[in-house]
Amino acid sequence: MRLTDEEQGILDGARGEAQRLALGILTKLGEAYGAEDMVKIASAHIVGSSYQIAGEAGIEIYGQLVAQGARVTVRTTCDPGSIDFSRWREFRTPAGYAERQIKIAQLLGQMGVVPTWTCTPYTTFNVPRFGEHIGWSESSAVVFANSVIGARTNRLAAYVDVCAALVGRVPRFGLHLPEHRRGEVLFELSPDLAANFEDHFFPVLGYLVGQKTGDRIPVIRGVPHATFDQLKAFGAAAAASGSVALYHMVGITPEARTAEEAFGAQSPAERIAVDRRQIALTMEQMSTGQSGPVDVVGIGCPHASLDQFARYAALLQGKQVRTGVELWVCANSTVEAMARAMGYVADIERAGAKLMVGTCHNDCPLEPWAFRHLVTDSGKFAYYTPTTVGSACTFASTEACIQAAVTGQVQRP
Numbered sequence: 001m002r003l004t005d006e007e008q009g010i011l012d013g014a015r016g017e018a019q020r021l022a023l024g025i026l027t028k029l030g031e032a033y034g035a036e037d038m039v040k041i042a043s044a045h046i047v048g049s050s051y052q053i054a055g056e057a058g059i060e061i062y063g064q065l066v067a068q069g070a071r072v073t074v075r076t077t078c079d080p081g082s083i084d085f086s087r088w089r090e091f092r093t094p095a096g097y098a099e100r101q102i103k104i105a106q107l108l109g110q111m112g113v114v115p116t117w118t119c120t121p122y123t124t125f126n127v128p129r130f131g132e133h134i135g136w137s138e139s140s141a142v143v144f145a146n147s148v149i150g151a152r153t154n155r156l157a158a159y160v161d162v163c164a165a166l167v168g169r170v171p172r173f174g175l176h177l178p179e180h181r182r183g184e185v186l187f188e189l190s191p192d193l194a195a196n197f198e199d200h201f202f203p204v205l206g207y208l209v210g211q212k213t214g215d216r217i218p219v220i221r222g223v224p225h226a227t228f229d230q231l232k233a234f235g236a237a238a239a240a241s242g243s244v245a246l247y248h249m250v251g252i253t254p255e256a257r258t259a260e261e262a263f264g265a266q267s268p269a270e271r272i273a274v275d276r277r278q279i280a281l282t283m284e285q286m287s288t289g290q291s292g293p294v295d296v297v298g299i300g301c302p303h304a305s306l307d308q309f310a311r312y313a314a315l316l317q318g319k320q321v322r323t324g325v326e327l328w329v330c331a332n333s334t335v336e337a338m339a340r341a342m343g344y345v346a347d348i349e350r351a352g353a354k355l356m357v358g359t360c361h362n363d364c365p366l367e368p369w370a371f372r373h374l375v376t377d378s379g380k381f382a383y384y385t386p387t388t389v390g391s392a393c394t395f396a397s398t399e400a401c402i403q404a405a406v407t408g409q410v411q412r413p
């Protein structure tokens with residue numbers, strides 16, 4: 001790789017051991033992927049903030065970095081942790097486990113990481129601009145930044161993201177290069193879906209697109225309109241069921257004003273027609289649970305936006321979560337504060353729902369609850385719940401999730 005004099009200096013130790021080590025790892029990664037040089041990044045977002053992901057190795061590595069005086073050199077935010085820092089006792093998190101997560105938080109704080117604890121850093125203090133190079137991990141955040149904002153990042157792995165944060169650079173390959181951002185697979189929506197563009201359609205479509213795309217770049221044609229939250233839900237599902245890091249939605253996302261723009265000069269390698277039958281089939285596949293009793297409902301994945309809080313509050317108006325059922329709303333503390341100021345949190349809590357802030361069902365140790373059946377409106381939760389929560393899972397619309405929390409029963413879609 002071609003390194004600048006400054007980068008060569010870092011590799012020679014001019015900025016200390018932590019930066020030397022970080023740039024050494026990034027250089028090796030770049031060489032493996034055929035990168036010609038490094039590109040400076042405007043921000044980083046790190047996923048190894050969670051004790052569940054970082055484990056004891058994370059504490060050791062971050063401890064060494066702090067001892068070496070490591071500080072991040074670009075704005076760096078962190079993904080959800082494995083506890084709700086203020087309510088972990090309510091969520092039955094073992095004290096010893098919480099203590100380890102708090103240790104990680106202290107170490108990250110000493111390195112200058114902004115304690116956002118969220119998978120939606122773009123709703124807090126990390127909002128990239130179109131065309132900006134960034135070094136992010138967290139699949140749902142990466143796909144949002146690339147696709148909806150038009151920023152440029154590969155899906156970094158845990159610890160590689162920390163290296164990027166320390167030196168403010170990543171090797172220039174993959175999605176940092178315009179020629180690697182072009183569409184590869186065309187998903188053509190059938191006109192029989194015209195009446196289907198409700199909120200819960202988007203995670204189902206994302207799940208289907210992810211399954212069929214793998215790590216290629218999908219282009220979706222035929223969606224007439226999509227909101228911020230619908231795009232967030234679509235991308236998170238596609239990034240979970242596949243490894244989609246960038247999608248183009250024709251007429252909606254910034255690098256796809258037309259299908260021609262999304263594909264560049266090349267034609268699609270594959271064309272896939274999507275009709276109502278496939279959507280119904282995918283929705284069925286997303287559920288492993290049976291119709292019947294429910295003990296936990298999870299909404300706010302990716303972390304809830306202010307609009308979603310408003311919706312939950314409205315849907316819970318005059319209702320009460322059934323005794324023996326847990327309704328948890330996952331969010332970050334920034335949006336929580338605003339939702340509280342707007343009165344939504346009071347409405348939600350009055351109905352018996354709980355806020356789970358800075359973490360989520362998939363990041364927390366939930367063994368003490370022994371949940372048997374989780375209901376969710378998130379394609380990403382639907383994908384991971386059977387392994388992370390260890391329970392059956394039913395995917396349903398947000399309205400049906402609230403209904404399940406209130407009645408304690410769900411009907412499989």
Ligand code: F3S
Binds near residue numbers: 080119300330
């Ligand atoms: Fe975020 Fe947890 Fe969902 S990290 S995307 S709320 S699985």
